[in-house]
Amino acid sequence: MNQIKALREHINKARTAVIVSHYNPDGDAIGSSLAMGHYLSRSGVEVQVIMPNDCPDFLKWIPGHEAVMVYEQSREAAEKLIEKADLIFCMDFNHLTRIKEMGHAVARSKAWKVMIDHHVNPDAFPDFLYHNPRASSTAELVYELILELGDKERIDREIAACIYTGILTDTGAFQFSSTTPRVHRVAADLLETGINGYEIYDKIFNSYDENRLKFFGFCWTRRMEIIAGGRAGIIGVSAADQFRFKLKKGDTEGLVNTPLQIKGVVLSAFAKVQDKVVKLSFRSKGHIDVNQLARSYFNGGGHVNAAGGMMEEPLEDVMKKLKKIIPEYLKQYQNKENENV
Ligand SMILES: [Mn+2]
Structure with a gap:
């Protein structure tokens, strides 16, 4: 039927x-x-x-x-x-x-x-x-x-x-x-x-409180790193950071998109400690597939341009892993782009 x-x-x-x-x-x-x-x-x-x-x-x-x-x-x-x-x-x-x-x-x-x-x-x-x-x-x-x-x-x-x-x-x-x-x-x-x-x-x-904006500013100045030769931005936030800015549910939403506002950045990752694990969000531009990235390395998945993941490791280790994996992961696209020239 x-x-x-x-x-x-x-x-x-x-x-x-x-x-x-x-x-x-x-x-x-x-x-x-x-x-x-x-x-x-x-x-x-x-x-x-x-x-x-x-x-x-x-x-x-x-x-x-x-x-x-x-x-x-x-x-x-x-x-x-x-x-x-x-x-x-x-x-x-x-x-x-x-x-x-x-x-x-x-x-x-x-x-x-x-x-x-x-x-x-x-x-x-x-x-x-x-x-x-x-x-x-x-x-x-x-x-x-x-x-x-x-x-x-x-x-x-x-x-x-x-x-x-x-x-x-x-x-x-x-x-x-x-x-x-x-x-x-x-x-x-x-x-x-x-x-x-x-x-x-x-x-x-337009419904955020002052703390949330200050928290974003803090993340951009103190927690964001641009890696992979300017092609990726990552932000990692500890439990203490969240406590300091008295974050409420939903206050970190949207932060993961912001590194993509930088010219040349095609992939961004946001990691935060939550419930004693590290929650990850990924965003990307165009054909850069963060679903595959999240699935292969970070116990997650989602869409081509937006995905999530989860790691049961300390935040520092997760950040190290991001810094190691993302530049390698992006190389395949550089190669493909070169092939197409
Ligand atoms: Mn949906």
Whole structure:
């Protein structure tokens, strides 16, 4: 049977649905989940959105956020809902390890499982996979899916604000290379529902406190190193650095992109100590593949131009490894570029 038709039928007969997204939910995780949540409620399904842990404050204005359940805070209630749900939607992640302990409950549940995602190499567990690694965001895919379900007219201001937020955050406000003509057309459609694009931008990007800006300045002057002959920038932040600037959840977001503002830098890496391990983020320009870099050397993965990783080593050792691996890794591109000349 046609997959969209199957989904339509499952939505029609479902009584309850649970929507989950990844650990440390970002704008796309929250935006795509709440958009799907509003859509399913309007289709007569009783919906609960559950996040593994809390999201940063700058996302808490999003319509419907007040009803989001946080697994870390309501484990028992969340597990019951997951167990009994007719439908489970997995948004913006493609492997159950991304939702930590909640993954076991989702794996055990007999619900019909849907995955909507734009990361590469999705896992095989979902019954219905709506996946496109070239999509700017999962939120964009939610928009496309609602259109495929024939329900464009159900996209009201609430749904539009959620989808717009996911697109805005995952494209760095339409800057990243994933910003296709289609993304702008979708954004235009969303704006036509009457949402205020500037207001949403302002709530998300102009909402930092003084400490966060000072922390960025500190990182640029004291923690950033330009390596690989000016082609890569790396920043490493200790637990003490984060304490010193009283960082809150989400305060380091975006820092990894900033070395790419330097002329000639094509790859950037950001390492920070978190929960006694070192979390890594990578960004790159053009065909430089940080997904491969993160997969091969840093226990992670993601997209070609944006990936993450994790190392259970002291920060100093991780920084040494970055300084050794990145220049070597970039050589393959220099060689390829030379060959093409
Ligand atoms: Mn995303």
